[in-house]
Amino acid sequence: MAEKLYIEALREGLREELLRDEKVFLLGEDIGIYGGAFGVTKGLVQEFGEERIIDTPISEQAITGIAVGAAIAGMRPVVEIMFFDFLTLAMDQLVNQGAKIRYMFGGKAKVPMVVRAPMGCGTGAAAQHSQSFPGIFAHFPGLKVVMPSTPYDVKGLIKAAIRDDNPVLFAEHKLLYRVKGEVPDEEYVLPLGKADIKRKGKDVTIVAGSIMVIRALEAAKELEKEGIDVEVIDPRTLKPLDMKTIIDSVKKTGRVLIVEDDPVSFGWGAEIAAGIVGSEAFDYLDAPVKRLGGLDIPIPYNPNLERHAVPQVEDIVKAVKDLLR
Amino acid sequence: MAEKLYIEALREGLREELLRDEKVFLLGEDIGIYGGAFGVTKGLVQEFGEERIIDTPISEQAITGIAVGAAIAGMRPVVEIMFFDFLTLAMDQLVNQGAKIRYMFGGKAKVPMVVRAPMGCGTGAAAQHSQSFPGIFAHFPGLKVVMPSTPYDVKGLIKAAIRDDNPVLFAEHKLLYRVKGEVPDEEYVLPLGKADIKRKGKDVTIVAGSIMVIRALEAAKELEKEGIDVEVIDPRTLKPLDMKTIIDSVKKTGRVLIVEDDPVSFGWGAEIAAGIVGSEAFDYLDAPVKRLGGLDIPIPYNPNLERHAVPQVEDIVKAVKDLLR
Amino acid sequence: MELTAEKKLWMYKKMYEIRCFELEVDKLFKANMIWGTCHLSVGEEATAVGAIAALEEGDMITSTHRGHGHCIAKGGKLPQMFAELLGKETGYCRGRGGSMHIADIETGNLGANGIVGGGIPIATGAALASKMKKDGKVTLCFFGDGANNQGVFHESLNIASLWKLPVVYVCENNQYGMSVAFKKSTAAENVADRAAAYNMPGEIVDGNDVEAVYFAVKKAVDRARKGEGPTLVEAKTYRWLGHSKSDANLYRTKEEIEEWKKKCPIKRYRAKLIKEGVATEEELDKIEKEVERKIQEAIEYAKNSPEPSVEDIADGVYA
Amino acid sequence: MELTAEKKLWMYKKMYEIRCFELEVDKLFKANMIWGTCHLSVGEEATAVGAIAALEEGDMITSTHRGHGHCIAKGGKLPQMFAELLGKETGYCRGRGGSMHIADIETGNLGANGIVGGGIPIATGAALASKMKKDGKVTLCFFGDGANNQGVFHESLNIASLWKLPVVYVCENNQYGMSVAFKKSTAAENVADRAAAYNMPGEIVDGNDVEAVYFAVKKAVDRARKGEGPTLVEAKTYRWLGHSKSDANLYRTKEEIEEWKKKCPIKRYRAKLIKEGVATEEELDKIEKEVERKIQEAIEYAKNSPEPSVEDIADGVYA
Numbered sequence A, B: 001m002a003e004k005l006y007i008e009a010l011r012e013g014l015r016e017e018l019l020r021d022e023k024v025f026l027l028g029e030d031i032g033i034y035g036g037a038f039g040v041t042k043g044l045v046q047e048f049g050e051e052r053i054i055d056t057p058i059s060e061q062a063i064t065g066i067a068v069g070a071a072i073a074g075m076r077p078v079v080e081i082m083f084f085d086f087l088t089l090a091m092d093q094l095v096n097q098g099a100k101i102r103y104m105f106g107g108k109a110k111v112p113m114v115v116r117a118p119m120g121c122g123t124g125a126a127a128q129h130s131q132s133f134p135g136i137f138a139h140f141p142g143l144k145v146v147m148p149s150t151p152y153d154v155k156g157l158i159k160a161a162i163r164d165d166n167p168v169l170f171a172e173h174k175l176l177y178r179v180k181g182e183v184p185d186e187e188y189v190l191p192l193g194k195a196d197i198k199r200k201g202k203d204v205t206i207v208a209g210s211i212m213v214i215r216a217l218e219a220a221k222e223l224e225k226e227g228i229d230v231e232v233i234d235p236r237t238l239k240p241l242d243m244k245t246i247i248d249s250v251k252k253t254g255r256v257l258i259v260e261d262d263p264v265s266f267g268w269g270a271e272i273a274a275g276i277v278g279s280e281a282f283d284y285l286d287a288p289v290k291r292l293g294g295l296d297i298p299i300p301y302n303p304n305l306e307r308h309a310v311p312q313v314e315d316i317v318k319a320v321k322d323l324l325r
Numbered sequence C, D: 001m002e003l004t005a006e007k008k009l010w011m012y013k014k015m016y017e018i019r020c021f022e023l024e025v026d027k028l029f030k031a032n033m034i035w036g037t038c039h040l041s042v043g044e045e046a047t048a049v050g051a052i053a054a055l056e057e058g059d060m061i062t063s064t065h066r067g068h069g070h071c072i073a074k075g076g077k078l079p080q081m082f083a084e085l086l087g088k089e090t091g092y093c094r095g096r097g098g099s100m101h102i103a104d105i106e107t108g109n110l111g112a113n114g115i116v117g118g119g120i121p122i123a124t125g126a127a128l129a130s131k132m133k134k135d136g137k138v139t140l141c142f143f144g145d146g147a148n149n150q151g152v153f154h155e156s157l158n159i160a161s162l163w164k165l166p167v168v169y170v171c172e173n174n175q176y177g178m179s180v181a182f183k184k185s186t187a188a189e190n191v192a193d194r195a196a197a198y199n200m201p202g203e204i205v206d207g208n209d210v211e212a213v214y215f216a217v218k219k220a221v222d223r224a225r226k227g228e229g230p231t232l233v234e235a236k237t238y239r240w241l242g243h244s245k246s247d248a249n250l251y252r253t254k255e256e257i258e259e260w261k262k263k264c265p266i267k268r269y270r271a272k273l274i275k276e277g278v279a280t281e282e283e284l285d286k287i288e289k290e291v292e293r294k295i296q297e298a299i300e301y302a303k304n305s306p307e308p309s310v311e312d313i314a315d316g317v318y319a
C-alpha cells in the first residue's frame, strides 16, 4: 500500500480503465494538454493520444449527449464537466436522455457512460462554481450517483462506474483532490451501492458524504477526547443507496446526525433522514434525527462567509453534543 | 363565487395581472394563437397583442435567460415551459442565474420573474413528458417554488408569484387543468409560503401536493366511511415551506403520510419527513413517518403501467390503514 | 449514381407503407385505442424514405417525435410498431415508450425522441463511436425546422464539423414547429444556410421528391463515409395533418394545406414510375394491396398481443 | 462620426486604468490578498474601452468572467471594485460575488458571469425590456470566443434577430477558451461569420485598435438604437497573462505571446495620440500618473474597508 492523493488515485483509476478497455475514452473541456481545470487528467493525453483524451469546445449539453450516443453505439465515454454547477447545462441529456433511454426503449439499449464533476465550496469560486447537489440527480430514475470521499474509494469507485452498464454521475470534491490516503498497489474495484463504515462507534451515528466524511472523522476525534464514541458512515453511492448499513448503525446508537455540503433544505440528507424514520430504526431512536448542512444561500465569495455557509468540524462537534443532550 | 376550472382560474389570474401591470408579459412556445399546449393562454394574444403574449422559437434556455435579463431591466416576465421535463434545458438560467444573481450582486438587483410549467403523468405522454420534480428546484437558494392544487389556489398564487420580486417556479399539473372548484368573484392574492389545511381531521395527517391533494381528499372520503378521520395538508409552496402548519397537525394526529407524484426517492416528501422528525413533532409520533410516491422508474407509456407508477386513491387508502395498524 | 428499378419500387412501397401506417394510427387514435399523443408524418414520406434509402444496412439513424416514417423506412417491423402504439408487451419498447420513443437498435434506429433536438448530439455521439471504432458506419440525424433553434443543434454541428464525424444532419422543414411558422422561429432564409456557420456543406432539397432527397443525402453519406465530415441537408416538405392528436390549424390556412396536398410525394412518384416505365399501374396497385394487407395483419397482431404485466413494471430501468 | 479629443483621451485613460488595475490585482493575488480566482484582461483593453465608448450613458452591458475592464470602462468605481476583490463589505457585491460577479446596475453593468455564455440571453432580455419600454437604450453583450460554442449563443442571437432587439454582441476573440485554441473549438473561420446564420451583420475588427473597435461598435449601436436589430462584432485580440490564477501556458508558445505583446493596444494608441497631436508625452504621462494615484487610493480604501459580518450572511438572497 502506498499513500496517495485523491487526485492521483482517481487518475490511476481512469488510466487503468483506459488501458484495460479500448472502448473507454475521456472527453471534456481542457482535459488534454491542460490536464483539466483541477489537473485530474494530467499526463493522459501524452499517454493515450488526442483520439482518446478529447478536448472539446465549451458545449456541456452536446458533449454529454455525444457521450449518450457513443455509449449506445458501444463505447464507454467518461465526460468531465469542469464544475458541478455546469451540469445544469447538460441536464436534459443526462436525466431525460441518458438515464431514461434504456427503460423507454423497453430495456433494449445500454448507456454505459460516466459524467465526472468536482463540486463544493472552499476555494473562493463563489456562487456559480461551488454548489454540491448530487442528491438532485439521485432523484432521476435510471442514473447512478457516486460521491467518493477517500483516495481508496475514488479509485475503486471510478473503475466500477466505468465498468457499469448504466449512466453514472460521479461527484468529486475540489477540496478532496489534495487529501491523502492509502491505496493498494494491486488492482481492485469497489461495488456501487455499498456504504462504508469509516469509523466504528457506539454512541452516535454520523452519516456524512464526500468532503463531510473528512470533517466528520475529525469531529469524531475531537469528541473522542470527551468520551463520545462516534460511528461515521459514508454512503459512498447515493444511488443505489445502502440504507441497510445506515439503519443497522442507527439501531445500535439510537442517535443520528446527517452532514452534507450543500443547503440542507431539500438535500440528500432529507432522503436519509426520511429513510431512517420510515424504517424499523424509528423505534430505536432516542432523539430526533438531526441534519446539518449548508445555509440556504448561494455560496458567498468572502472566505469567512464562505466558511460559514457550510458545516465545519466545530459545527459537527457542536451538533453531536446537541444530539446527546 | 363561481365554479371554475383550474385552467380558467389560472388564465384569469394571468389576465388580471396583465391588465394591472403593463410590465407583465408572457413568453413561451405556442402560447399565442395556439393558446399553449394545454390551452392555458387561450385568448390572451387576441386581447393583449403579440407584443405582450410572445410566441418564441423552441429555445428554452434562451427564453428563460431572456426573462432573467428583462426582469433585471425592470419587466415582469412570465415564461411558459411547455412540459416540466423541459426545465432541464433551462436549468442554468433558472438556478445559476435567475436564482443567484441577487445574492451574488450583494442584494443590488431584483429578478421578478415566473416560470410556469405543467408536470405529471396520467396522459400517456411517457417518460420525457411526465415527470414532476418541483422539489429539485426547491433545493436551489434564491428560487421560490409553488405548486397549487385547486382553482382557488392557482389563481391566488399565480398573482402572488407575478407580484413577487423573486424568481418563482410555478408547477402546474396537467391533470388539474380540468378540475373544478370555487373561485371568488372579487380579486384576491394568496401568500407564498402558507400551507393550507384542505380537510380537518384528527386521526392521521396526510401531506400531499398538487394532484395528490385531490387524490388524498378522495381517499379521506373513503376512509371516513371506515371511521378514520384524516387531515389533509397542502403545503402549496415548497419554498418557502410552511413546516409549522405541518408540524402542528402531526402533533395533533401523531401519524403522518406524505404523498407525492414523482419517485419517492430523493423527492420533496423526504424534506417534509426530515423536517417533521427533526422537529418537536418527533416526540408526538405514534408511528414511523410514511412516504408514498412514485416508483423509481421513468414513467411508462402503457396506461395500466402508468397508473401503477404513481400513487392512486386506493394506494393512499391502503397506506393510511397501514399507518394505523 | 443510378437508382435501380428495385430500389425505386422499394422507395415507393415504403412511402406507401408509411402513409397507410399513419392513417391507420389516426383511426386507432380516434377510436381511443391509442393512448397519449401521436405526431403523424402524412405528406412527409419522401423525406424519411429518400434519406434512409441512401444508407447502408448497418448505418444508424436518430429520429424525432414524428418518427414512425423513419422507423419504417429503416426496416422497422409493422407489427411491433403497432403493438408499441397500443402499449403492448410485444411492442418495440414493451409498451413502455409509445410513439415518441420507438427505437430499434438492431436495425440501427437509435430511437425517436420526445425532446425537440434531443437526438442531435446523440447522433453525433454515435458517429464519434463509428469514427473511433473505424466501423465505416454513417449516422443520419433527423430533426425538424423547430429543432434548428435549440442550442444543442449549434453545439453538435460545430463539434461534428471540427472532428469530421461521419454524420448527416437532415432537417425535415415542414414549415412549422407546432404552431409557429418557420419565418417566425428562424432568423435565416433556410436552415441549410446555417451550415456555413459550421464550415460544412448545406443542401436544400425538395422534400416531396423522394429521388431528389435520395441523391442529396447520398452525396452527404458518401462524403461522411469517406471521412470528409458532416453535411446539413434541408428537405422542404409539409405536414398535412395537425401537429399532434388535437390541432385546430388556427395558425395556417386551408388553402395552404390544399396547395401542399397537390404536391403529394406518393402520387408524384407513382406518376413518375409509370411514366418512366419502371412499373405499370397494375404492378403498383399490387404493391399497395400487399402493403394494405400487411398493415392489417400488423394491427391484428398488435390487438391480439398481451398487455405488459404490472409485476414487470420496473424491468429495464438499469442494465 | 468623428472622435473628439476629449473622448480620445478618455479612451486612453480608461485603457491605462484597466491595465494598472489588472496588474495590481495580479500582485494582490500573488500576495494572497485575493481569494478564489481572477481572469485578467491585460492586452485586451482596447476591446472593452472601444466598445463601451460607443454607448450612451443609460445603455446597458453584460460582462463575462474576464470582466474587470468592462466594469471600469462602463464607469465602475475602482475602490468598490478592489473592495469586492478583497471580499469587503464596501465592495460592489458586499464581498459576496468576487471577481466573477461584479455588477453595477446603476451604471448599467448587469454583471459579470461565471457561466461561459451565461450573459448572452440576459443581455438579450435586457434589450427586449428596452424595446417594450421604448426607453431607447441599447444593450452591449460581451462574450469570448469560447462562449460562441455554447448553445445559448445560438438561441439568443436567433431570437434577437427575429425580434430586432436593440442589442450588440461583441465577441472578444482572444484566440483561446482557457487552453483550447480557437481553431480547435470553432468550426468557422471567424466568429463573425456566424452572424449570417442569424441574418444579422457580422463585423470583424482589430480588437487592439481602440478606435477601430469604437467605430465598428458605434455603427452597430446606432443600428440597434434605430430599431434595425442586432449586430455581431468580433474583435480579434489576445490575452497576455494566463487564463486565470494558475496557467503554465502549455498550450501556446512564448513567441506567440511576445508577438502579440508588440501589438499592445495602449502603446499603440499612445503613439497615435502623440502623432496626431491630440496630446503630448507630458500630458499623457500626467494622465497615467493620475490613474496610478487613483488606483493606489482605491487599493487603500479596499484594504481599510470592513469585512462583511457573518450575521448578515443571508442578506440579499431574496428581495
Ligand SMILES: Cc1ncc(C[n+]2csc(CCOP(=O)(O)OP(=O)(O)O)c2C)c(N)n1
Pocket: B029, B058, B060, B082, B086, B089, C039, C065, C066, C114, C115, C116, C117, C143, C144, C145, C146, C147, C148, C174, C176, C177, C178, C243
Ligand atoms: C425541448 C422541447 N421543447 C418543446 C417541445 C414541444 N414540442 C413537441 S414537437 C414541437 C414542434 C417541433 O417542431 P419541429 O422541430 O419543426 O418538428 P415537427 O413537429 O414540425 O415535425 C414542440 C414545440 C418538445 N417536445 N421539446
Ligand SMILES: Cc1ncc(C[n+]2csc(CCOP(=O)(O)OP(=O)(O)O)c2C)c(N)n1
Pocket: A029, A058, A060, A082, A086, A089, D039, D065, D066, D114, D115, D116, D117, D143, D144, D145, D146, D147, D148, D174, D176, D177, D178, D243
Ligand atoms: C459553461 C461553462 N463552462 C466552462 C467554464 C469554465 N471556463 C471558464 S472561462 C473558460 C474559457 C472561456 O473562453 P472564452 O469564452 O474565450 O473567454 P476568455 O476566457 O478567453 O476570455 C472556461 C472553459 C465556465 N465558466 N462555464
Ligand SMILES: [Mg+2]
Pocket: C144, C145, C146, C172, C173, C174, C175, C176, C177, C178
Ligand atoms: Mg416542423
Ligand SMILES: [Mg+2]
Pocket: D144, D145, D146, D172, D173, D174, D175, D176, D177, D178
Ligand atoms: Mg477566449
